[in-house]
Amino acid sequence: MFNKKLAITLAIFIAVMVSFSAYVMDIAANGESTTTVLPVISTKLVKIEGMTCESCEKALAGAAKKIKGVQSIQASAKDGVAIVKFDLVKTDIDDVMKGIRKTGYRPISYEDYDPKKVPETLQKIEQKESSMKCGAGKCGSK
Secondary structure, eight states: OHHHHHHHHHHHHHHHHHHHHHHHHHHHHHSSOOOOOOOOEEEEEEEEESOOSHHHHHHHHHHGGGSTTEEEEEEETTTTEEEEEEETTTOOHHHHHHHHHHTTOEEEEEEEOOTTTSOHHHHTTTTOOOOOOOSSSSSSOO
């Protein structure tokens, strides 16, 4: 009986050691682990000042590509807000706010996004066609 328990324990120990050494060799070969970390997506409603027209909305949407971890920014100049989706593993809301500031707009505050609380016009952001024209002269759509 003793030999059977010893053999099982030894087999488990060897399996763990082989797995661990394979993991260490993978890290050594690639410089990093190949373990996949799934994104944790957060959606915030950000109040933003300085948007005056549809071109401002598009500028913010384009800025999403330059801010690390941001998946999308859907803005509404009419409502003065934007829906921002970002990966909490790669960034945080403070870095997102800094990235928005770099575009020339002023993020004032943020809150968790709740589709039930936002204005109806913002819920239909992707479907709307705006007739707003730039009043600030910032974007060139006078």
